[in-house]
Amino acid sequence: xxxxxxxxxxxxxxxxxxxxxxxxxxxxxxxxxxxxxxxxxxxxxxxxxxxxxxxxxxxxxxxxxxxxxxxxxxxxxxxxxxxxxxxxxxxxxxxxxxxxxxxxxxxxxxxxxxxxxxxxxxxxxxxxxxxxxxxxxxxxxxxxxxxxxxxxxxxxxxxxxxxxxxxxxxxx
Amino acid sequence: xxxxxxxxxxxxxxxxxxxxxxxxxxxxxxxxxxxxxxxxxxxxxxxxxxxxxxxxxxxxxxxxxxxxxxxxxxxxxxxxxxxxxxxxxxxxxxxxxxxxxxxxxxxxxxxxxxxxxxxxxxxxxxxxxxxxxxxxxxxxxxxxxxxxxxxxxxxxxxxxxxxxxxxxxxxxxxx
Numbered sequence: 001x002x003x004x005x006x007x008x009x010x011x012x013x014x015x016x017x018x019x020x021x022x023x024x025x026x027x028x029x030x031x032x033x034x035x036x037x038x039x040x041x042x043x044x045x046x047x048x049x050x051x052x053x054x055x056x057x058x059x060x061x062x063x064x065x066x067x068x069x070x071x072x073x074x075x076x077x078x079x080x081x082x083x084x085x086x087x088x089x090x091x092x093x094x095x096x097x098x099x100x101x102x103x104x105x106x107x108x109x110x111x112x113x114x115x116x117x118x119x120x121x122x123x124x125x126x127x128x129x130x131x132x133x134x135x136x137x138x139x140x141x142x143x144x145x146x147x148x149x150x151x152x153x154x155x156x157x158x159x160x161x162x163x164x165x166x167x168x169x170x171x172x
Numbered sequence: 173x174x175x176x177x178x179x180x181x182x183x184x185x186x187x188x189x190x191x192x193x194x195x196x197x198x199x200x201x202x203x204x205x206x207x208x209x210x211x212x213x214x215x216x217x218x219x220x221x222x223x224x225x226x227x228x229x230x231x232x233x234x235x236x237x238x239x240x241x242x243x244x245x246x247x248x249x250x251x252x253x254x255x256x257x258x259x260x261x262x263x264x265x266x267x268x269x270x271x272x273x274x275x276x277x278x279x280x281x282x283x284x285x286x287x288x289x290x291x292x293x294x295x296x297x298x299x300x301x302x303x304x305x306x307x308x309x310x311x312x313x314x315x316x317x318x319x320x321x322x323x324x325x326x327x328x329x330x331x332x333x334x335x336x337x338x339x340x341x342x343x344x345x346x347x
Contacts, residue, residue: 056310056311078265079263079265080265084212084213102236105238106265106292107238107239107268107304107305108237108265108267108308109211109212109236109306109308110308111307111309
């Protein structure tokens with residue numbers, strides 16, 4: 001007789017064996033029957049989590065409908081040593097290209113603009129104590145804020161990485 | 173011209189630059205009545221200072237420029253370049269350095285040897301002769317520099333200019 005306890009015991013033993021086997025079977029069939037779908041799978045994974053850039057040198061890294069925003073390495077070099085970062089307040093609703101904080105360096109406060117519309121759900125508190133993170137790791141640890149996207153199609157108006165690098169070269 | 177009028181004028185000019193990319197680059201040169209201003213990172217944190225400084229007979233404004241507290245007043249040449257940095261292919265860092273360079277050359281014309289240090293601005297030895305505080309919005313600059321010509325430097329005694337406790341101010345007349 002299957003009791004909840006029995007079922008729980010069995011599932012804890014059976015499922016760990018069953019799920020990987022099931023996954024391998026799916027992948028094996030996929031690759032065997034249609035190698036092109038491997039690339040399709042990779043592409044769709046990239047769309048799900050990808051970095052885009054604005055012409056004003058902000059980046060956004062999106063996973064599902066949650067984006068992490070920061071400024072690029074090109075921008076931090078142009079600014080110089082960052083001494084203060086003004087992050088937007090959590091809960092603020094921003095529009096695409098609307099103000100979204102500021103970065104101060106050499107007595108110059110440069111406004112940052114939101115790559116997409118949405119609600120700010122988190123800010124990088126490390127930037128309060130260590131604003132220089134933006135210089136050291138502008139595109140990783142020096143992230144500025146996280147945004148819940150209200151209109152993911154706005155990402156289509158942003159640049160891919162190679163387009164952004166061409167844009168930077170033209171700006172010189 | 174009052175600081176408030178000049179600030180509103182700058183906001184208008186910057187907005188016009190956003191709307192019309194072909195607008196000209198401008199330089200506003202003016203003097204203010206006694207006014208203390210502070211920068212972006214001190215917004216909302218200086219209410220006690222504001223009350224004290226207003227009692228001295230000065231105006232007080234919090235602004236969105238870089239830098240900390242400074243004084244503007246008669247005898248001080250204030251310059252607000254409203255430029256599109258892309259027209260000059262200048263980064264923010266290089267733009268500030270260019271302003272410093274211009275001020276150093278101006279001081280040289282009066283026989284004053286001025287220079288830059290690790291602290292932004294223009295210095296004569298250990299004393300600051302010109303403060304700089306900029307805002308950049310979509311590559312358009314506003315705010316700018318404040319060069320002490322024959323400013324009454326005692327106004328600076330009531331603040332820690334630019335947040336530097338051990339530094340004093342000077343002027344062209346002083347030198």
